[in-house]
Amino acid sequence: AQSVTQPDIHITVSEGASLELRCNYSYGATPYLFWYVQSPGQGLQLLLKYFSGDTLVQGNKGFEAEFKRSQSSFNLRKPSVHWSDAAEYFCAVGASGTASKLTFGTGTRLQVTL
């Protein structure tokens, strides 16, 4: 069975600073990887996804993520954070043949200071 670890529960960054949110996954084959964002009282919105090909993927709102098979990681990055990026971020992994059954990490809450 697959699993996801997000080691940082809470991160605080200043507006304009760079951001990296960590995600490690466990899955025996090539994983399907996702980053979702959740604002308070809202559902999850997809930021970006990786299935295959180029290991650096671009997503919405200026976010990008890099798949590193050797490290079983899929870290999310943004060069310059905006106050509106404050939210909870979830990394998720899917197995082949189960596109609606994602396994999520516990999330990282991002706080942005002005």
Added chain:
Amino acid sequence: DAGVTQSPTHLIKTRGQHVTLRCSPISGHKSVSWYQQVLGQGPQFIFQYYEKEERGRGNFPDRFSARQFPNYSSELNVNALLLGDSALYLCASRGGARNSYNSPLHFGNGTRLTVT
């Protein structure tokens, strides 16, 4: 276009009661999934329905059941509620083939269930 809609938005129930949560997928989406998100945790997969049949089930007791209707809307039912069932219940829909990752999951805003 309307996104995934869920009703009600909030619900308070007492232990032992039964609850029904409803979900309307994005128009044209045939796949509906349900997730439970306990406070401070990531969502956990409960069910997937595609073309009105159950296609996947997570590690949840038989108190949890669901169904999908001809118009692809769905209901999640939970019997004999426990305090631990308090959570945000998320519905997600997806277009495309049953297990194609080419169409992403679209989540609703959820139903916040509180069991007292």
